[in-house]
Amino acid sequence: MSLLSISNVQRLKNHWLSHDVKFNAGVSEASLAAFEAEFNVLLPSDLRDYFLAMNGMPDEVTDDDLNRFWMLEELTTLPTGAPDYARENYIDNPESLFLFADYSIWAHAYAIRLGSVSLQSHEVVIIGYKSPVTIAQSFSEFVDLYLTDNDRLH
Numbered sequence: 001m002s003l004l005s006i007s008n009v010q011r012l013k014n015h016w017l018s019h020d021v022k023f024n025a026g027v028s029e030a031s032l033a034a035f036e037a038e039f040n041v042l043l044p045s046d047l048r049d050y051f052l053a054m055n056g057m058p059d060e061v062t063d064d065d066l067n068r069f070w071m072l073e074e075l076t077t078l079p080t081g082a083p084d085y086a087r088e089n090y091i092d093n094p095e096s097l098f099l100f101a102d103y104s105i106w107a108h109a110y111a112i113r114l115g116s117v118s119l120q121s122h123e124v125v126i127i128g129y130k131s132p133v134t135i136a137q138s139f140s141e142f143v144d145l146y147l148t149d150n151d152r153l154h
Contacts, residue, residue, distance in 0.1 A: 008046065008050075008140045008143040008144060008147075009046075009049050009050050009053045009054070009143075010053075011143070011147055012050070012054075012143050012146070012147065013053065013054060015147055016054075016063070019063060019064060021057065021061065021062075021063045021064075022057060022058055022061045023054045023055075023056065023057050023058075023061075023069075024054060024055040024056055024057070024058060024071060025054065025055060026051060026052045026053045026054050026055055027051050027052065027055045027072050029052070031051075031072060032048055032051060032052070032072070035072055035075070039077070039098075039114070040116050041098075041114040041115060041116055042114070042115065042116065042117065042118055043114065044114075044118075044119075044122045044138065044139060046138060046139045046140040046143075047100075047112065047122070047139040050139065050143075051072050055071050055072055056068075056069040056070045056071040056072070056074070056100075056101075057069050057070075057071075058071075065103075065150055065154075066103060066104040066105070067101060067102075067103050067146070067150075067153070068101060068102055068103075069100065069101045070099070070100050070101055070102070075098050075099065075100050076098065076099055077094070077095050077096075077097065077098055077099075078091070078094040078095070078097040078098070078099060078111055078127065079094055079095055081099040081109075082099065082109065082127055082128075085127050085128065085132075090131070090132065091125070091127075091132045093113075096113050096114060096115055097111040097112070097113055097114075097125060097127070098111055098112055098113075098114050099111045099127065100112055103153065103154060106128070107128065108126050108127060108128030108129060108154075109126075109127045109128055110124055110125070110126060110127070110135075110142065110153075111124070111125050111127050112124050112125075112139060112142075113125070121137045121138070122137070122138050122139060123136065123137055124136040124137075124138070124139065124141070124142040126153070135152060135153065
């Protein structure tokens, strides 16, 4: 595990515990490998560390701000999960974006860019506005915003 992701994973877990937000136990390495094989992607280390430590929130659970982090088995590509936003005139390479969280029962969602090779940036994008909004360059950066500047996520 990388130091940054351990820190952010632990900070996120502590935040949820202190706010009585229910979350699922982490998944196994085998589950992560199966996800990577199914979608032909490599998970960045920070996202991998997160799923090993905790697997999102149970169905119909949100935090106090109505954010919900999804379970690994719920992650899906933008064309599958939100086909209306997968148009080429909306965003480039929509098939490389994976939805992983939403706000206010899908008022908008968050997607991370994944690839079959290690990428320099795993941008996190808000999906659901008139045009997409890049808000972070990694899952760790997204978690940091979530914990320190949640207003920027909405």
